[in-house]
Amino acid sequence: MTAPIIEMRNIEKHFGPVIALGGVSFDVRPGECHCLLGDNGAGKSTFIKTMSGVHKPSRGTMVVEGQEVVFDSPRDAMAAGIATVYQDLAMxxxxxxxxxxxxxxxxxxxxxxxxxxxxxxxxxxxxxxxxxxxxxxxxxxxxxxxLSGGERQTVAIARAVYFGAKVLILDEPTSALGVRQTANVLATIDQVRKAGIGIVFITHNVRHAMAVGDRFTVLNRGKTLGTAVRGEITAEALQDLMAGGQELAVLESSLGGTV
Amino acid sequence: MTDERLMPVSSLRRAMIRPELGAICGVILVFAFFLMVAGDSGMFAPAGFQNWLVVSAQFAIIAVGACLLMIAGEFDLSVGSMIGFAGVIAAILTVQWGWPAWLAILVTFAVCIGLGAINGLLVIRTGLPSFIVTLAFLYILRGLTIWLSILTTRQTIIGGVREAAEGDWLAALFGGVIFKGFFQWLGDVGLIDTFTRGARAGQPVVEGVPMLIVWAIGLIIFGHWLLAKTRFGNWIFASGGDAQAARYVGVPVNRVKVLMFMFTAFCATVFAMCQVMEFGSAAADRGLLKEFEAIICVVIGGALLTGGYGSVIGAALGALIFGVVQQGLFFAGAESSLFRVFLGTILILAVIMNTYIRRLITGER
Incomplete structure (x- = not known):
């Protein structure tokens, strides 16, 4: 297994009295798609903003290609090869x-x-x-x-790749897209991964994650619930983890597994 | 993924979808109209030409600044007050304090550009809308202008600037005309009329190209080049289009905006200096309503009030429409108060048209 390009160790982020992240560890290797799953409010956005230099972690360390780093701004992160494609602010x-x-x-x-x-x-x-x-x-x-929403995402991804991104953070790239456009974006992700770039794919849609993900990390209430490798976990298990267990199980039986 | 539902776009349509389209149509309409109603009134004789060109150039000078600032996503309502302020400062320095004109002009520019920077920094630091911050400066600067003028001279008009600036190299950049010899020759060979009586007998009715027009053309070329061709121009568009998205890719949005406030102040000061040199005096009430006239030129020229879209050439055409209409109604012998009615109407039509054009461009529905 190749060494990770970026490693986040026990990242904590506090906003005043609120603990948004309570010790999250996460890493990305070249050529893989690491999905970060979580429900709304789980801390996904805070986590990727920390990774891309918007927030500074309250505690914990970030290691990029073996070197410990502190990002003061998004520009620092970009210079280190970490590019972020935001869902709505891309273009x-x-x-x-x-x-x-x-x-x-x-x-x-x-x-x-x-x-x-x-x-x-x-x-x-x-x-x-x-x-x-x-x-x-x-x-x-x-x-x-x-351009359509999917095409806009693709322009942003192409831009990041062209400017030498080593890690590409995609913030819910498929959440506002139709079926066809989603397929196109997922295909783009696959293509970028093959070029040896590490991808962090943030989503709350398990099916989109299962389609391209190599590893899956679930965030819930600011904590990670562990990382699973492709083939070791089922979509249902991921869904359960995201929702924090039981409640959704009850729902799911009445919805007939459509969620 | 080429979409078979996309119609091929003809090059004609492509050429038409541009911010200046509305203004180009406006210019054609306005000229056609005044050629019909005032074609024989001297409006299109050399002296008439100069008359409305000078007025248009005045609008153009402040419109270029307002245009770039609006595309960067901000307004400056203090332009008019800045014009009055700059004029009075320069006049006090030269006439009352006896400074050489070049030094007074340089100091005036420095003070006004500094005030522009304060405008910009206040907007950036407080996060308040520039509308409010510059509205405050509209009052502050106008009040200061009147107070300073009365404090130093006991009146609101300061005369004697032309005499004090006589022969000054920098003052000559703002007053006077160029190409005198060429116009004399045009007069001599009979291409333009010459005075037949009085002290100026034999001289052409149009002495030369006023420096005001030279400044206007220079600023239009510079503004267009900066906006359309340079990296900084791309940052202006990006800052006004979506400041946050621009910041995420490393565009120094705050610097761009503050610089544009400073450029707007520079343009207002150029306007003020030309006016002071032309009249030979400064007055505390100069520049009244100019901020709105600049914004109207820019909007007629196709810029969006919300920023991120527009063109300097469009703003210049807006200024041309403005000048031609204002002077044309005079030549046509129309009631001069109708000018404002006409202007308001053009403004509404321009905004409706621009909204429509923008939809064409972005494919919004």
Whole structure:
């Protein structure tokens, strides 16, 4: 087994008197998809925000490629190769695909104060990277607002991959999508994983997790309930863990296993 | 995943879907209208041309600043007060204190750009809407202007600036005209009229290109280049489009916004300096309502009030429409109070049209 790219050890995060995370350990290896499951309020968002440098952990250590690190800002995390794709904040709809793709890292040409964005290069790379992810854009200047939700996620993923992400954190990428778009995003995840990138896939949908996950960690009320490897756990068991046991079991019998 | 339900988009439609579309149509309509009703009134003779071009250029100077700031997601309602303030400061420094004009102008710019930075920092630090913060500055600056003017000169108009700035190299950048020789030649060969009587007999009716117009063109070119071509321009769009998403990818949103407040203040000061040099005086009530006129130009030009979308060329066309309508109604002999009615109507039409265009672009329904 390869060494993990990023390791979170006993992470705690307190917001005043509230203990949002009470000692969570988690790691990601290259080329795997590690699913982080949990119901609303379980602490998933706090955890990934800690991982991506938005929050500083109150206690616990983070190790990236064997080195202990402290992130002061999302920029630090990005520099360390940790890219996060947020569900709703991934893209700016009024701007073109190219402008979104390169936002913050625009390629420039020219010299001194007369530098301009190298749009020829920017457009070409954008088209190529999007095609690699299986999306053929009509034109790179089209506004992101014209893309579907799944396509927007894919632009964000392609962007992170192109800029050298080693770990890709996906915050509920499928939660607002239809069946077909979900399948596309899951296929993209599989493709990215094959390129040797570690993926953290946050979701509360067990079926989506089972479709692509290599390992599964369940968060409940700020604590992890352990990590399971693919094939060792069933969807029903995951579902139970997420809900914290019994209550859902009662529900499930009346719903006939549709949840 | 090419979607077979997407219709191929013709290049004509693509060329049409741009922020300036509304303003381009507006310019054509406005010119057609005034060519019909005021075509023989001298509006389109050289002197008439200069008349409405100067007015349009005034609007354009402040519209460029307001445009970039609005695209970055903020407003500045203190532009008008800043114009009055800058003029009075420069006049006090030169006329009352006897400073050389170039030094007074430089200090005025520094003070006003500093005030722009304070505007911006207050908005960023407090998280209040820029509408409120700059509304406060609208009053603060206007009050200070009147107070300072009365304190130093016992009146609200300070004259004698032109005499004090005579021959100054920096003042010449804001007053006066360029290409004098070329226009004299145009007059000599009869392409434009010359005065036939009085002290200026033989001189062309249009002396040259006023510096005001040179500034307007310069600022439009700079603003357009910055917004559309540079990395910083992309950050302006991103800051106004979705500040949080922009921060997540490392765009220095706060810096972009503060710089745009400073640029808006710079534009207001340019306007004020040109006005002071043209009139030879400063007055505490200058620049009244200019903040709204700048915003109207920008909105007619296709920018979204919510930020993240717009164009400097559009704002410049908005300024042109504004200037042509204001002066054109005068040439047409219409009741001048109707100008505001006309303006309000154009504003509503422009906003409706822009909303529609935006839907085309983003595919919203």
């Amino acid at each position: 700016i709809p009024l701007m073109s695909v190219t402008r979104n793709f390169w936002m913050g890292r625009e390629p420039e040409k020219g010299f001194g104060p007369f530098k301009t964005i190298d749009f020829a290069k920017a457009n070409e790379v954008t088209m190529r990277e999007m095609a690699r992810m299986g999306i053929n854009l009509r034109e790179p200047e089209q506004a992101v607002g014209t």
